[in-house]
Amino acid sequence: MKKNHEFRFVKGLGIALILFTFVSQSFAQSKNPGPRIGIKGGANLSQFFVDQPTAEDESMKLGLHFGLFTKIPVNNFLSFQPEILYTNVGSKVSYGGSNLESALGIREGEVRFNLNYIQLPLAFAVNVGPLNLHAGPYLSYLASANVKNLRESDLSTINTIELDRDDFNPFDYGILAGVGFDVQNVTIGARYNYGLREIGKSGLAGNLTNNSKNSVAQLYIGFGF
CATH class of the missing domain: 1.20.5 (Single alpha-helices involved in coiled-coils or other helix-helix interfaces)
Known part of the structure; x- marks a missing residue:
């Protein structure tokens, strides 16, 4: 025994x-790449989901993002990847219905929201060979905003309504997750950003984008040095 x-x-x-x-x-x-810095950029596909009874349809807006990233190894498998990006997001929202003008004082039609942020993603990446899975928080500062095709009307005239940066919350924050593929000094990947703060302040902008948060899918390519 x-x-x-x-x-x-x-x-x-x-x-x-x-x-x-x-x-x-x-x-x-x-092969967790050593500390490096690089440039990256790509396309944004963003959309609002408006909790507004006069909003009949929300569609995606095509935008772009670009900026700098750095990749700092923590160990063989884990890296910290902070970035600073310029990113253009928004949505196309169609408003209609018999109560639109009485409720909001605007004409029915499609309104295009364009929001331009300076974004600071703070991602941690798990590296498995050339593949990396990354996730973390982000913080954004609203640099500028404009709204197109938003109009009001009375019996005799049609006037354009102007909404700008002051009508939206200046800061946004949320979470991100994505997957990337590193080949030597080139990185490509896809990422999703989900905002945790409403984009519109009170007033007309708040009513038009009621309960809307930033929702952005990104495709990117980067070059490290």
Whole structure:
């Protein structure tokens, strides 16, 4: 019985050593890029989801983003990747219905929202060979805003309503998650940003974008040095 126990112990120890050797080699072969800085840019597909009874349809807006990133290794598999980006988001919203003018004082039609942010993503990336999975928070500052095709009318005239940066919350924050692929000094990937703060202040902008938060899908390519 003692020999059987000793045999099982030695067998178990051998299996443990094999597993330890395999894991150690996996860590040693992991190629987490060293500290580097680079430029990146790509396309945004953004959309509002408006909780407003006169909003009949929300459609995506095509925008862009570009800026700088740096990748700082924490260990063989984990990296910290802060970035600073200029990003253009928004949505196209169609308003209609018999109560539109009485409720909001505007004409029915499609309104285009354009919001331009300076964004600071703070992502942690798990690197598995050339593949990385990243997630983290972001903070954005609204640099400018404009709204197109927003009009009011009375019996004799049609006037354009002007909404600008002062009508929207100057800060946005949220979470992001994505996947990337690194080949030498080139990185490509996709990311989703979900805002946790309403974009519109009180008043007309708040009513038009009621309960809307930024929702942005991104495709990007970057070059590291």
